[in-house]
Amino acid sequence: MSTIKFIDDALFCATPFALSYTDPDQKWIIRQHLNSLFRDFASLEPSIGIFTHNDGSEVKLLNANGELTVSRQAPPVPLTIWVHEFYPQMAPIVYVNLENCMYPVYENHPFVDYSGAIISSYLSNWNLTKCNLSDLVHNLIKLFSHNHPFYYTGSSNFTHQSIVSKMEAMDRLVCMIYYDMAANSAKTQEEIQNLWGIQGELEKRKEDIRVLIGGLGEERRRLKRRTEELSEECDELLNWLRVYERGSVFAIDDAFEALDEESESVLERLAADLGLEDLIYALDKAVEEGALTFEVYMKHIRVLAREQFLCRAKMAKIERARDFL
Structure with a gap:
């Protein structure tokens, strides 16, 4: 079946399987633009499919799909161009086919989003009296020649600025x-x-x-x-x-008050013990300096040591009595 016959049969079919194009004049414009597209780009072929809009509505549309060669160095770009149900008032919907793609796709491409949808100035500024499918594909070739959607090894083909x-x-x-x-x-x-x-x-x-x-x-x-x-x-x-x-x-002793007689006795014995300790120390210094003979020193030491022993024995007795209580 020829391309023209396929388009005519699809557009002018009156069965329940008819496409979503209702205006006869619209159908003739679509026929003319598609024939021009397939004449200029033989790598594209016509097809029919169900297209689902972002709002969930489904329509049966014509589309052109195939591989688009943008340069000799770059790999071809697989495309699908859906002819909108309100074409040419509405721009066509173009996708890069990402399924079974041999090359990785740029994550942040300026003209191709994550789903493969193409967004370009030509589509954004679509004018039904000036724009058509064939010129759209020519624009895509120029676009992808210096901004290819795939990662590949090769150089970009930039057009000279004076003729863009x-x-x-x-x-x-x-x-x-x-x-x-x-x-x-x-x-x-x-x-x-x-x-x-x-x-x-x-x-x-x-x-x-x-x-x-x-x-x-x-x-x-x-x-x-x-x-x-x-x-x-x-x-x-x-x-x-x-x-x-x-x-x-x-009396200086009145400055310190004991809790009871027993405590007062302990306090007195403790004071006496400290006093005897100081007196023994003074005798030691006197012997060292020669102010006191050794015989006299020993006589006094025996007396003081006995008194100190008795004093400490008394305090120990009081402590044992407290522990017993």
């Missing part, structure tokens, strides 16, 4: 702006990540400072309580000094 069309210049401008935006976006994302890191560090420092301030507050309250306690003790000491001020006549 307005549409191609616009596509190149869009491409440059896209890559600039991608670079700036990556840099901005890096800066945002760095700022997030700084914010996290500041939050950590904020928490550390909050804990430190809480600790300092607790320390301040503790010191305040201690200051109040010391102030009370100072007042007690001042009151004591007012009672026993200089010039008053009182």
Whole structure:
């Protein structure tokens, strides 16, 4: 079956399997544009299929699919061009066929999104009186010649600036702006990540400072309580000094009060023991300096040692009595 007959049978079919094109004038325009497309690009073939729009609605449309050669160095680009149900008022829908593709696809291509849909200035500025399918494919060839959608080893084929069309210049401008935006976006994302890191560090420092301030507050309250306690003790000491001020006549032993007679006896024995210890030390120094003969020193030491022994024995007896109680 020839290409023209296939298109005529598909467009003018009156069975329940008819396509979604309803206007007779529209069908003749589609026939004319498709015939021109297949005459200019023999690698493309007509086909019929169900197209699902983004809103979920399904329509039965004509499409042209095949491999588009953009240059001798670059691999061909598999395309599917869907003729919209409101063509030519609406632009065709073009996809790069990503299934069974031999080459990896650029992740952030300026004209091909992740699903393979093509977005170009020609399609965005579609004009039913000036635009057609054949010119669209010519534009795609120029577009992909210097911005191929696939990773491959080869050089880009740039057209000299003096002979580029307005549409191609616009596509190149869009491409440059896209890559600039991608670079700036990556840099901005890096800066945002760095700022997030700084914010996290500041939050950590904020928490550390909050804990430190809480600790300092607790320390301040503790010191305040201690200051109040010391102030009370100072007042007690001042009151004591007012009672026993200089010039008053009182026994020094009255400054220390024991809890009971037993405690007072321990206190007296302890004072006597310390006094005897000091006296023995003084005798030792006197012998060293030659102020006292050894015979006299030994005589006094025997007496003092006996008294000290008795004093300590008395204190030990009191301690044993306390332990027994």
